[in-house]
Amino acid sequence: MSPVTGLLLAAGMSRRFGSDKRRHSLPDGTPMALAAARRLHAACPNSIAIIRPDDDQLAAQFREAGLAVVVCPTAAGGMGHSLAAGVAASQQAAGWLIALADMPAITLDSYAAVLQALQAGAPLARTSHAGRPGHPVGFSARFRSDLLALQGDHGGKTIIEAQRALLTLCPVDDPGVLLDIDSPLDATHSLIKGSI
Template sequence: MSQIVGILLAAGSSRRFGADKRLHPLPDGTPMALASARNLAAVCARTIVVIRPDDTVLASLLVAEGLETVVCDAAEQGMGHSLSSGVAESAGAAGWLVALADMPYIQPASYHAVLHAMQDWAALARPIHDGSPGHPVAFGAAHLDKLLALTGDQGGKAILEADPVAVVLCSVDDPGVLKDIDVPMQIETPGSPAGALSA
């Protein structure tokens, strides 16, 4: 039986962060992208991390973890290219659970909720918290051709918006599904209240 493959999009440019946020350590010392990759790999038997051609440091960290990497030569042209690269590397999958490298605070239960929706034959699925849809986002195999055709910076958003009725929304008690880190002050600090951000 084909499996659902995890794809972590980690080929971004970190322009707003001021440095390479993917390598920025969280309070426990783990680089942000590595923490996100571990979270995704904990629920997907096969996880692919999409990186840029010059990512030698990040690639070495991921390989040391036993994670699979795919280099997207067109990463600078947008997230759509990165996602299509990851899907192309796993075209025989039953579906894809797509996560972002700058969202390390997603709880395991949220990943499992979306994964279980796909295992129950949902065509599209994503978590929802406090009325807002978040990540990770899952796509069934029926969307293979559309995913492979992605370009630019839109990612899978257009696929989700084209068929909103088909999207299974998995209610989760997890603000982490909405938290992407764009600037250093958004990194949580030890001892802060749950869901709080550093000032």
């Protein structure tokens, strides 16, 4: 069995943002999705970015950052399709560390906390900050079939809600685990310190 694989979900449609937020520049000029990719890769070198068809420029940036790339032909159907595509491309993994391309402010320590929980045997793990659940989220290999069956825009949330007793919360002192960027104003938030 392979080590835990990081999955960067980067195939979203940015409907609320008004433009392709994956390419939106953070204050230091780094495209948002690339900043998230670099942080995930630094914490989990065995990582994959899931993108939409025709995302050639993003694919090149992700590969340069050290991630493998998987194209999800059904990405327009929602996050569940993208997550299932990433799991399908790494079915021998011991588990999956799920990151979102619109959450570039998460620190390496937060990624490491979830990764370590999975490596220690947690079936499910996720960060929490100030009593609120955050990202990233981790799934052990026991949920492979459930993840492969995902469709629509629900992602792994339905699995976690159905298996709360198996969830390990990883408290972190990192407000970035709660900061997803849905507007250009969010992208200027002071929590975002730029790329690695």
